[in-house]
Amino acid sequence: MSDPDFSWAIKMMRAGYAGRGLTYLIVAGVSLYTIWQGGSAEGTQTVFQYLEGTGWGSVALFLIFAGLVAYAIWRVTCAIYDLEDYGTDGEGLIARAGQVTTGLIHGALGIAAFLLLFSGTSGGDQSGVAKAAAAVMEWPGGRWIVGFAGLCTIGAGIYYGHKAWTEAYREHLIGNEFTLNWNWVLKAGVMAQGVIVGIIGVFILYAGITANPNEASGLGGVWEFLGGQPFGQFLVVLICIGLLGFAVFCFVNARYRIVPKATEKDLTTLAAEMKARAT
Structure with missing residues (x-):
């Protein structure tokens, strides 16, 4: 029996990572521009509202919406069919559950862009994270669910940091001149995301x-927290630049990501290419 054809999922992946990269590129770019103009860095929803008021913003919001919905579909599909070969043991199931979670989060961001584009509202001034926390707290045991979600999110941040420090992402990228030369940008971007x-x-x-x-707060709260620390403005600018690096990381994944169960089998990974050149 021939293997299922997941070429459609690869196209969804490319569109999804491109949309994700565009989101972080615009959020970081607008934040840096605002700081340069004497203001402060902005959260995702505020940036979306800024886009809605510009001439080119509608196009950007539509691309963000389409890309993030594609990313959500890709992540859920990837988890269901285990396209990245995590397996069915405990660690693998946790990784696949994480794929579904990140897919749903980015899908919600895409819907926020859609609502702003077609209705002129993103749902109010309260952060999306705070609104979600408020809704969950209405459930029985809701505060404990929110607390557990916080622990899981902290774990995800640590995972990103470990992924950057060990450069584990290299196992999922094709090794070529571009990924070799831009590896330091990819590492900085993943660390900033962490x-x-x-x-x-x-x-x-x-x-x-x-x-x-x-x-509970999202990116806007992160900027506010960092800005209140010693050398706060420097920290905010540094993380904004790092977020630009994460946008590059997303674009690189859109073009060069290896999916074990859906792409060619004889591709050389970035990790293998760097190891070969070091010997």
Whole structure:
């Protein structure tokens, strides 16, 4: 029996990573521009609202919507069919559950862009993370669910940091001149994403501990927290630049990501290429 044809999923993956990269590119770019103009870095929803008021913003919002929905479909499909070969043991099932979770989160961001594009509203001024926390806290045991979600998000941030430090992402990318020369940008980008996700996780955990959903916050809260630290503006700019690196990481994945069960079998990974050149 021949293997199933997942070429459609690869196309969805490319569109999804491109949409994800565009999102982070615009969020980081607008934030850096705002800082340069004497303002402060902005959260995702605020950036979406900024786009809605520009001449080119509608096109960008539509591309973000389409890309993030494609990314959500890709992640869920990847988890169901185990396209990245994580397996069915405990560790593999956790990884696949994480794929579904990240897919749903990015799908929700895509829907926010869609709502702003076609209805002129993204659902109010409260952060999407805070609104989600408030909704969950209405459930029986909701604050504990929120707290657990915070711990999981912190774990995801640590995972990103470990992934950057060990350069584990190289196992999933094709090795060529471009990925070799830009590896340092990819590493910085993944590390910056880890910092952001980890801080968001702390916010969510604290919201669960205090039973106050308003303590949960997204990217806007991260900028506010970092800005309040010593050398805060420098830290915000540094992480914004790192977020640009993560946008590059997403674009590189759109073009060069290896999917074990859906792409060619004889592709050389970036890790193997770097090891070969080092010997």
